[in-house]
Amino acid sequence: MSALQTAVLLLLLSCFSLIAPPCTGGGSVCSCNITNSRCDEFGVCSCDPGWDGELCDRCVPMPGCVHGSCLQPWQCTCETGWGGRFCDKDLTVCLQKQPCQNGATCVMEDSGDFTCLCLEGFHGPTCQKKTGPCYQRRSPCKNGGLCEDADGFASKLTCLCLAGFTGQRCETNVDDCQMTPCATGATCVDGINRFSCLCPAGFTGRFCTISLEDCSSRPCLNAGRCLDRARGFHCVCQPGFTGTTCEIPVNRSNASINASINASTNSSTNPGHRSPGWERPVYDDRPLKVTVSERSAASLSDLQLLVVLVLLGVTVCVVLLTAILIMWGRCRDCGHAPCWPSPSQQGERNSRQAPRDDPESQSSFLTAAEPQKKKLNVEVIQT
Template identity: 65%
Template sequence: MHCSQRLYCFYFICFLSLMCPVLLPPPAESDCSCNITNSRCDEFGVCRCDPGWDGEQCERCVPTPGCLHGSCQQPWQCSCEPGWGGRFCDKDLLVCSEQQPCHNGATCVMEDSGDYTCLCPAGFHGKDCQLKTGPCHQRRTPCKNGGLCEDADGFAAELTCRCLAGFTGPRCETDVDDCVMKPCANGATCLDGTNRFSCLCPTGFTGRFCTVNVDDCASRPCLNAGRCLDRAGGFRCICRPGFTGTSCETPLGDVGKPPRTTGNSSHHGDRPLKVTVSERSTARLSEMQLILLLVLAGLTLGAVVLTAALVLQGHCRNCGTAPCWSSSSSQRGQTSVQRAQQDECHFLNAAEPEKKKLNTVVM
């Protein structure tokens, strides 16, 4: 835009601003009937009250909050009605004459604050002199362990004690044994206290009542990949092939050897379990050497048995009878005749050296 054009626009705007009040119509007269001392009218003709005033035309003052039987001339006042007093007009000034709250011949007196006081005669006390000076009030309470003394507001001939939980007796002097019902489980020891008890749990259990079984496998006591089975108060290890022991700590090749004590230990429950390893200075046979030795021993024993069988068979052939050796099942089935032949066979075998000797003499 050219400079002359901008100047022209500026003059035009100034002219309009001067001519607008002349062109606008005059404002209509307001019909607001508000109390101009306590409020004002808004653009819609509605009364807007000052603080402390209320009503459609803001003609009513607001009393003090909490004022019951009073009124106000100015905001936040509480002027009491007849027969009422106090800051909030909530005290009945005619209570002594109309209600007579004091008992047992006491005198009712009104105070400046609007409250009343009862002047009790001898032997009575309380706000309204309704309590008699009975056994509980005449001397120091005899109830022990926090017991409450009761004497029917002083009218009872003898006092009684209301005991707190955990105590009993005429004067609440006896502590109740909280372990009578045996609340502790699994053989735990119950410790009595003041209105409470505690359980001393055995090994392997925990909880308030010793009912929770401790997971003895949580510490992984089984060695060499053994499987742990949790039990009440302990654990059991199922060992892999080739291992044995309470915690699967001993290889099967080391069974029967004297242990070597080391500084390592594990725990079974709360008891320390010593894990020992043994060493021997002497050389031991390997597994292959042991198998070879057993095979040789078996072959030797078989040869001995076969040789004995052949010798017995040769003797029986010389006798001309059935073999003297047989299986255990055939021996059980022999007849009495076969037993006699065997006896004869043994007899001839014993006499054979004598026959040889005679033949030698004749020759």
Template identity: 50%
Template sequence: MLWCPPLLLSALCWVLFIYQTSVTADECAERCDLYHGHCDEDGVCRCDPGWDGPFCEDCVKMPGCVHGVCHQPWQCMCLSDWAGKFCDKDLHICERSNPCQNGAECVITPEGDYSCNCPESFHGKNCELKRGPCEIEGFPCQNGGTCQDNGGYAETFTCRCLAGYVGRLCETDVDDCLMRPCANGATCIDGVNRFSCECPHGFQGRFCTVNIDDCAGQPCHNGGRCYDRVGDYECYCPGGFTGKSCEILVPRPTWEYETGTSPLDRVPSVPPTRTVSSTRGTVGSTEKPGHFKISVKEVVTQREHGLSKLQLITIAVLGVITVLVIILTVLLVVRHRNRGASCWCQRSSPDTKTHYHQCQGTSQEHKKTTEL
């Protein structure tokens, strides 16, 4: 075995490649149909659209052509015994396999197709259908129902109704509200094989069974607690607020009460920053700063916010005692002033001696009264 250096092998490979390329290019130029294609740089015959084959010698038939050939691209020229646009019509179908049924006559049309001359009471492409009760009655089924007569061989027809209809001719719409599917007093509206529920206020859902959460929007204000009701909500308000949604601020009472160990220990107290004065309501009356009126409505309001009957009786008794003390004090003051006035009158009399004894007696009597 002779040893060949790598450089010599490389040169030999290049010579063989160049020779093969030249042979391939010469063969392509000789055999490729240059009217329907061309040779590329690698010596391969590239075909124009509509042509096929190793050297572009075959035309491309019309797509779908079954029993046909072409001389130019996209042709479909039928072979013998075949016709039609795609050469798929057998001109001898009536002799080879008669497709017509029930004694019908098979005829080839000029277009290459066949037709069947059906006997009486039969119809269809191959006379396979019998003129039965459905066709005689004019297909009487209503509302999309299908007429069935066993291919025309049944004595009478039947109607296969769509869902939601009943009756011999499918003429009756089924009342889907008959079973009263809607709950909570909802109104049922019948449809074709369906129904819908018109829900009352406060309910939703297909059957109006879902109670709407009226507290979802947080209608209660000022920290009120919301409780859902049927079509409504109820707010439990904290102290100092009232109203449907706890939106009304309750006015502060005119007086406050000090809580004791028993109801009798609850004594009314007047705030030190206010002076209570009773004023008679006149048309043009005005109130001075620091004074306010106590109306009957305000007293009733205070009664509703915590004053019991026993407390009112206690206040009334204390008021009567206070009035009696004031009256007694006034009487004593008036009596004292009357005695002082009598002594003054006696001093102004002409009899000085008599005046002295009377004033001295009055002074001694007043001194005794004071000591007592």
């Protein structure tokens, strides 16, 4: 092959590499836009910021762009008839909708907004208001009143007053004490849309309806709680007592004992106070019986019984597992021999171990051999 042929071959290979797809992945051709994305190992296009689409060939417009498009990311090129930064201003509003009233002229601005040039005697954003009494002079309404003249088309103005004021020009303060809201002879003081009550001695509250003297003598017995009322008081009794002053026990058998205790407590803490029908208790020598109610032992609940059964089952499983592991260890030490020998093998093992283990058998064996030794010694001496 000549040098010219080699050069031509290299030139063809380089041209083929230029026209080949920009990237491949997973054995498939990736057709992503190489300037706006990259191709991963699976042949999927990963777009750069500002680009979107399956092939990353569609730009992302400016956020908030309504009637616009883009050639580059974050642009907002307005469509025909729309303007403004976000293409949300209708440029045909003056021609189609004609928002200006009363003969005003509509003018479009560069920002996309419109302005109404009002005729003489009119004003407002769309020239909808007439130069009426409220606009021609300063508002005559007092104390924060709002001047109204029907957008200037009314011949006379009116004042819309705030709460607490009245009159043609809102100049009069409403008398809030006119309905005499204060009770028990209290003095009412008028304010701006409010009032206050100056209570006499012994009363309190917004309307002076709460008496301070009803509960001062502590009329509620047996730790009852006293509540002041407009006329009198009310006792909130503790459990087990009832009555106007919580003087009646719910258990009638102990009524006399509790009444005596309450009366003695009252006389010691407040000698001047005597409840109606109070008499000094009379004590006799009869023994006082006290009944103690015994509460039976509560049985186990279903949840507690379930827990006990689960713990019992776990304990049995642990014991069985321990026994199995011990027996398996013994069988492993035995090797191939059976772990539980037969009765005959057990007897032979015992017979073999008896001479070594039993001290009595050893002593009897020695005693039986001693005469034979003496006999042999005598025969030797005679010879």
